[in-house]
Amino acid sequence: MTSEMWNRRSFLQLCGALGAGAFTAFKAEALERVQAASQSVADRSPEEVAKDEFFWREIQFAFKLDRTLINLNNGFTCPTPKVALEAEFRYMEMINMLPVHYQGMVARNCETLRPRMAAEFGCDPEEFAFTRGASEALQIAQNGIDLKPGDEVVTTDQDYPRMLTTWDQRMRREGIKVTRFQFPVPTTQDDLYQRFEKAITPKTKVFHFTHITNLTAQLFPVQRISRLARSKGIVTIVDGAHALGHFPFKLRDLECDAYGVSLHKWLLAPLGNGCLYVRREMIPKFWPLQAAPEQQDDNIRKFEAIGTHPWAIRAALGEALAFHQAIGAERKAARLRYLTHRWANALKVHPRVKVLTDLSDPPQSWGVAAVYIEGIDVRALARFLMNNYRIVVVPLVGGVPPNSVFDYQALRVSPNVYTTLDEIDTFVKGMEDAIKNGVPEDPSPLPETISEAMV
Numbered sequence: 001m002t003s004e005m006w007n008r009r010s011f012l013q014l015c016g017a018l019g020a021g022a023f024t025a026f027k028a029e030a031l032e033r034v035q036a037a038s039q040s041v042a043d044r045s046p047e048e049v050a051k052d053e054f055f056w057r058e059i060q061f062a063f064k065l066d067r068t069l070i071n072l073n074n075g076f077t078c079p080t081p082k083v084a085l086e087a088e089f090r091y092m093e094m095i096n097m098l099p100v101h102y103q104g105m106v107a108r109n110c111e112t113l114r115p116r117m118a119a120e121f122g123c124d125p126e127e128f129a130f131t132r133g134a135s136e137a138l139q140i141a142q143n144g145i146d147l148k149p150g151d152e153v154v155t156t157d158q159d160y161p162r163m164l165t166t167w168d169q170r171m172r173r174e175g176i177k178v179t180r181f182q183f184p185v186p187t188t189q190d191d192l193y194q195r196f197e198k199a200i201t202p203k204t205k206v207f208h209f210t211h212i213t214n215l216t217a218q219l220f221p222v223q224r225i226s227r228l229a230r231s232k233g234i235v236t237i238v239d240g241a242h243a244l245g246h247f248p249f250k251l252r253d254l255e256c257d258a259y260g261v262s263l264h265k266w267l268l269a270p271l272g273n274g275c276l277y278v279r280r281e282m283i284p285k286f287w288p289l290q291a292a293p294e295q296q297d298d299n300i301r302k303f304e305a306i307g308t309h310p311w312a313i314r315a316a317l318g319e320a321l322a323f324h325q326a327i328g329a330e331r332k333a334a335r336l337r338y339l340t341h342r343w344a345n346a347l348k349v350h351p352r353v354k355v356l357t358d359l360s361d362p363p364q365s366w367g368v369a370a371v372y373i374e375g376i377d378v379r380a381l382a383r384f385l386m387n388n389y390r391i392v393v394v395p396l397v398g399g400v401p402p403n404s405v406f407d408y409q410a411l412r413v414s415p416n417v418y419t420t421l422d423e424i425d426t427f428v429k430g431m432e433d434a435i436k437n438g439v440p441e442d443p444s445p446l447p448e449t450i451s452e453a454m455v
C-alpha cells in the first residue's frame with residue numbers, strides 16, 4: 001500500500017464515513033492502526049514522515065487526553081497510550097481476582113519483557129533490571145557502590161536534584177567527597193569531556209552525569225566520558241531518565257557501568273516503570289537497595305526484589321513497548337525534533353528570544369528545549385501562557401545545593417508524539433504576544449501544574 005493510499009483511506013475513516021460502530025473498532029485496533037500507518041510510510045525517511053500530519057493523526061488518536069490544555073511539559077511524565085493504560089487496568093483486575101494465583105503468574109510472565117526490552121535498547125537481557133522509575137534505578141547504583149571516606153564522586157551542578165541529594169546523603173553519612181562542576185548551556189561535547197577530565201584526582205571513584213539534562217536537554221558524550229573513566233578505574237553512573245525511548249541509541253554502545261531510566265517518560269509506559277542497565281561485569285560490584293541473597297550477587301534480578309508491588313504496572317510495559325516499536329524509534333525522534341524546530345525557528349527571529357538548546361545537525365536535541373525572552377520573568381511568562389492560552393510549560397529557575405544550580409532562567413518546552421501543529425503554533429502565538437505586549441507581574445505562588453517543581 002502506498003502512503004497516498006494510506007492517507008486517502010485513513011482520511012475517509014477519520015471523517016466518520018463508517019459510523020459509530022467503526023469508531024469502537026477503531027479504538028480496539030489502535031495499535032494495529034499505528035502499525036499499519038508505519039508500514040505504509042516504510043519507504044520514506046523519518047524526516048519526511050515527521051511532516052506527514054495524516055500519519056501523526058493516527059498517533060494522536062491513540063491517547064485519551066485533555067485537549068482543553070496544551071501539554072508542553074512532557075519532560076515531567078508522559079501520558080501513556082490507551083493500549084497500555086487499558087492493559088494496566090486489565091492486569092489489575094486480573095490480579096485482584098485471586099492475588100495469590102494471578103500475581104505470581106503475571107510476575108513470571110513479565111520475564112518475557114526482559115529480552116524484548118534488551119533487544120530494543122541494545123543490551124544483554126541479563127544486564128537489564130526493572131525498577132519503578134529512574135530515582136530507584138539510579139539510587140540502587142549510587143547507594144550500591146562501595147566507597148570509603150575521602151573517595152570522590154564527580155558530578156555536575158545541573159544533575160537531577162534527587163540524585164544530587166543521594167550523593168549528599170552519602171557525604172554526610174560516610175564522609176565521601178562530592179565535587180560538582182558547572183557548565184554553560186548549550187555547550188559542546190568536547191567542553192563537557194574536558195570538564196570531567198580536569199576534575200579527576202587520585203581519589204576520584206565515580207562519575208555521575210546525565211545523558212541529557214532535564215533542564216535544557218544538554219547532551220553528554222557518554223561513550224567518551226565512560227572510556228576516560230574506565231581508563232582510570234572510575235565507575236560511571238549515567239542518568240538516562242530522559243534519553244531512553246526519546247532518541248535512538250544502544251545501551252551497550254554507551255560503555256557506561258550503570259544507566260537509570262524513567263520508562264514513564266519518553267517510552268510512554270504507565271506511571272511507575274523504570275529500568276536499570278548494569279554492564280555484566282559490574283553487576284557484582286553494586287549492592288542492591290533491598291537485600292538479596294549471596295547466590296544472586298552476579299544476577300541482575302537482585303536489584304528487583306522489592307517485595308509485593310503492583311505487577312499490573314510492569315506487565316502493561318509490554319504494550320508501551322509495542323506502541324513505541326509500532327511508531328518506530330527513528331520516526332518518533334524525527335517528529336519530536338520537527339516539533340521543536342517548528343516553534344524554535346519561528347521564535348528565534350525575534351532578537352530578544354534565546355534558545356538554550358543546541359538545535360544544529362547532527363542532532364543533539366529532540367523533544368526537549370529551553371527558551372527565554374530577554375526582559376521577561378520566566379515564572380510570569382509561564383503564568384501568562386497558562387492564563388491566556390492554557391499552555392502547560394515549566395519555568396526553570398536555579399536553586400542552591402543540594403538542588404541543581406544554574407544561572408539562567410528559561411521555559412522548558414517538551415511536546416510529544418501526540419502534539420498537534422496547531423498546539424505548537426499556539427505556543428508561538430502566546431510567546432509573540434508576550435514579546436509584543438509584555439506579561440503582568442504577579443508575585444503569588446504559581447499553580448502547581450506550572451510550578452518549577454514540576455520538572
Ligand SMILES: Cc1ncc(COP(=O)(O)O)c(C=O)c1O
Pocket residue numbers: 075076132133134135136159160162163210212213214239241242261262263274455
Ligand atoms: C534527569 C532526571 N533524573 C531522574 C529523574 C527521576 O525520575 P523518576 O521520577 O522516574 O524517579 C528525573 C525525573 O524527572 C529526571 O528528570
